[in-house]
Amino acid sequence: MVTGSSRAAETVLRADAMLTPDGPVPDAELAFGPDGRIAYAGRARAGSVVSHDLRGHALMPGLVNGHTHSAMTLQRGVSDDDGFMPWLSAVQAMEQHLTRDDVEAGLQLALVEMIASGTTAFADMYHWDVGLLDLVRESGMRVLAAPATFAPDRVGFPGVSPMNGAETTAFTEELAERFAGDPQIRIAYGPHAPYTCPPGFLRDLAERSRRTGIPIHIHLSESAAEIREIGDRHGVRPVGHLNELGLLGAGGGGASRARLLAAHCVHLEDAEIALLAASGAAVSHNPVSNLKLGTGIARLPEMVSAGIRLTLGTDSVASNNSLDLFEEIKLATVLHRGARQDAAAVRAADVLDIATRRGAEAIGFPETGSLEVGRRADVIALDVRGAGAAPFAPETLVSHLGFTARGADVRHVFIGGRHVYAEGRHLTLDAAAVVTRASRAAERLRAAAAARG
Ligand SMILES: [Zn+2]
Incomplete structure (x- = not known):
């Protein structure tokens, strides 16, 4: 009573x-x-x-964004119509000039946009530190934050932090310890992708994940080019490559805990879907980003049928150009119907569940x-x-x-x-000040990229 x-x-x-x-x-x-x-x-x-x-x-x-790079709000609208490689060059040209202050400005802009469009938790891969995590906490949101890495000796964001991949990995473990038990903050390893990270680095992270329980957030099987590249280098497809390196079994553990969170998974064969399902890995479906970058259409109906743990994501604003998950919800439902000429291919109720309950479980917030x-x-x-x-x-x-x-x-x-x-008003963030600051930061980055290329 x-x-x-x-x-x-x-x-x-x-x-x-x-x-x-x-x-x-x-x-x-x-x-x-x-x-x-x-x-x-x-x-x-x-x-x-x-x-x-x-x-x-x-x-x-509240909606759950299962894959984004929130600070990249500063790159909204960069090279939208020029094709994938020119887009990537333009994004990287701006990132060369990125400072810690820019990352903070971009993150805050994302927090304003996400909250205002109903997102309450997100999984992110980018530069992260204690101050940025405190900003998320103050905003009220929940985050699974993965400090991005590429290789042990490579500095990911030179203007932001001098840490290389090995140092970032150690720092990731410090953050996980520091925020252990925090209901708003969870930490993941953030190796960028199978084609950017050396096998030894990925194998080491899989071993660490098993030992520490810290999940791994990675891009996987995003494009046909990635499938070819991994095939040429290692003689397997990307999912098999990660499996050989121990990432799919990373930690085992209960279904409620995120272990491997794989973004995109656009190009999967039946056996790969079965392997991902059996491993307990979570997959983030990012339909707008996949369409905008022309990488393809993921096999969502098969992933749903196989019982893969699923979440819905926007990916970064640079490849979207919005953090409004209602767009992803509608598109994830209608896209696969059109592509298969089958109006029953995906149900709205399933997608809403993926965008909320299943997404929350996939990124490690099963109590929400x-x-x-x-x-x-x-x-x-x-x-x-x-x-x-x-x-x-x-x-x-x-x-x-x-x-x-x-x-x-x-x-x-x-x-x-x-x-x-x-009533449409932020109670934890000064939205007008955030927009002004981020707009200035983006303007400076564009000018710097244009001046120095
Ligand atoms: Zn991404």
Whole structure:
């Protein structure tokens, strides 16, 4: 039984509809305690003291971005239409001039954009340090942060940090220790990709992962060029290559813990899908980035059928150009239907689950991602009163969230019960100042890249 005093201490949201593991609930109430955990999720109860009357809104779990490089918001719109190699050159030309201050400005811009479009947790691979992780914590968001590496002797971001790959690996382990048990921060190793990292480096990380329990976040089988390159060098495909190096068995462990998080996996054969499923690896599906960079269409229906642990990602803004996960949700549903001429190829309900509950589990936050008693209250409220939402009915909530909703519809965000976005206004970030700072940083980087190439 719930006592009067604990009910009084609860934060209570009332909304027209709510997405729960059992489907849409009309006339909904969500309550969470001071510990930020959901105490009630269901139909409105008589006698509840409503803290936030969100009539005209629908509630759903916060969205999970399973693969991004958040600081690359500064490269939004760089070389959009010039093909893959010119795009990569333009991005790298800017990164040569990147400073620690730029990374901070880009990260903060991403935090503003992600929260405002309903994302509450993200998996990131880029430069990370204690100060940047503290910024994420202050914003209220959750992150699986992977300091990016390429090789033991290679300095990843020369203008940002003097650390080479070996030093970054040691630093990654220090960060994991420092933030152990933090409900908002998790740390991963971040070897960039099988074609950029030497085999010995990857084998060492697999051994470390088994020993430390720290997961590995890597790009995998993104393009046909990668398949050819790994084949030429090692005589296997990329998934087999990582398997030989011990990465697919990295740690084993429970299904709730992220071990290998592989971004893209566009080019997979049946046996590779089976291997990834059996290994417990998580795959991040990034449909917009794969289409924009012309790398292909991942086999999402087969990955769903095989039971692969899945998450949905935007990849960086430089290859997207948005962090709005509602775009990915709709595209992940309709893309595979069109490509296969099969309107039943992917279900919106499955994609919404991948974007929330399954994504949260895949990136190591299994206590979130679902509006049910005991989970941490990561919840967003979308306005459903607009013409573009009408006629809205609670029983059509999955359809609305899967095909109609956009990030701009998000009006409130709570993460672990903390109100971080209210009525379209940030409560933890100075959005205007962040936009100004990031715009200046991007302008300087573009000018430096243009001047020195
Ligand atoms: Zn990426």
